[in-house]
Amino acid sequence: MFDQVTRTAVTETAKQLGLEPAALLAIAEVESGGTAYAIVSGRREPLIRFEGHYFDRRLAGAKRSKARKAGLASPDAGAIPNPASQTGRWALLREAASVDHVAAYESVSWGVGQVMGAHWLWLGYPSVDALVDEARSGVAGQIRLVARYIEKAGLIDTIRASDWTAFARAYNGPSFAQSGYDKKIAKAYDRYLADGGPHTSVRDKAGTSRTATDIADIQRMLSAAGYPLKVDGISGAATNKAVRRFQSDAGLIVDGIAGPKTVAALRSALPLSSGGTGLWDSILNVVRSAFGR
Numbered sequence: 001m002f003d004q005v006t007r008t009a010v011t012e013t014a015k016q017l018g019l020e021p022a023a024l025l026a027i028a029e030v031e032s033g034g035t036a037y038a039i040v041s042g043r044r045e046p047l048i049r050f051e052g053h054y055f056d057r058r059l060a061g062a063k064r065s066k067a068r069k070a071g072l073a074s075p076d077a078g079a080i081p082n083p084a085s086q087t088g089r090w091a092l093l094r095e096a097a098s099v100d101h102v103a104a105y106e107s108v109s110w111g112v113g114q115v116m117g118a119h120w121l122w123l124g125y126p127s128v129d130a131l132v133d134e135a136r137s138g139v140a141g142q143i144r145l146v147a148r149y150i151e152k153a154g155l156i157d158t159i160r161a162s163d164w165t166a167f168a169r170a171y172n173g174p175s176f177a178q179s180g181y182d183k184k185i186a187k188a189y190d191r192y193l194a195d196g197g198p199h200t201s202v203r204d205k206a207g208t209s210r211t212a213t214d215i216a217d218i219q220r221m222l223s224a225a226g227y228p229l230k231v232d233g234i235s236g237a238a239t240n241k242a243v244r245r246f247q248s249d250a251g252l253i254v255d256g257i258a259g260p261k262t263v264a265a266l267r268s269a270l271p272l273s274s275g276g277t278g279l280w281d282s283i284l285n286v287v288r289s290a291f292g293r
């Protein structure tokens with residue numbers, strides 16, 4: 001689990017992207033193992049992983065021969081093992097950089113999002129060193145790097161829809177299922193949603209809160225519309241999932257927030273026998289007042 005500094009940095013960036021903090025926290029946690037930095041030579045450094053096959057591709061001639069002889073490069077993925085400790089990995093990187101600085105830094109995945117240095121040009125950095133400086137500037141810099149990648153790769157809507165299989169395929173590659181990335185992210189996402197608390201949920205608009213009665217009314221509407229829920233007045237993971245499922249089915253923006261547009265669509269989907277219009281008008285007025293949307 002991340003410390004509070006990391007959670008705050010991730011939350012702020014998520015809001016800037018229009019994402020639920022729980023979603024970005026889950027992605028970052030799975031990629032980093034819940035740790036944002038390591039102490040290396042007395043300094044906080046981002047977590048890194050050196051890819052010897054990337055390094056091999058970026059070298060030629062004498063440099064490639066030298067790197068292979070030193071056990072730093074190989075044409076085969078996974079042939080160059082990473083030390084268990086981050087101190088050892090940084091030492092490995094320094095050794096590789098002594099052969100070719102740019103190629104070495106491009107061959108490393110950096111920070112909580114494990115973004116490859118080789119993406120520096122695609123992501124709009126002036127150099128690989130600029131990307132690395134971002135990652136090494138602190139937790140906020142690491143999260144900015146992740147945000148750049150997510151935006152550039154067009155994954156915002158995929159995250160908003162909680163389509164973790166599609167996200168993992170795009171972010172981790174076609175072999176994502178072997179490591180269960182999608183399932184790990186889904187599990188972490190549900191946990192962060194639950195951690196949000198019943199009335200200060202990350203799905204609520206900043207500065208607003210809903211009473212247990214308001215939440216229970218939304219739960220009754222969802223249940224009547226065919227998305228069964230326990231009516232407990234708690235805005236937890238189950239309620240968020242039900243809202244998202246309804247929004248997706250109704251062709252709405254999938255954000256997990258039961259705002260006026262969602263409530264209006266719910267009302268239209270309800271059978272007349274579910275209780276008349278007075279209750280739903282009341283609910284809609286409450287939600288419109290709370291969210292302004």
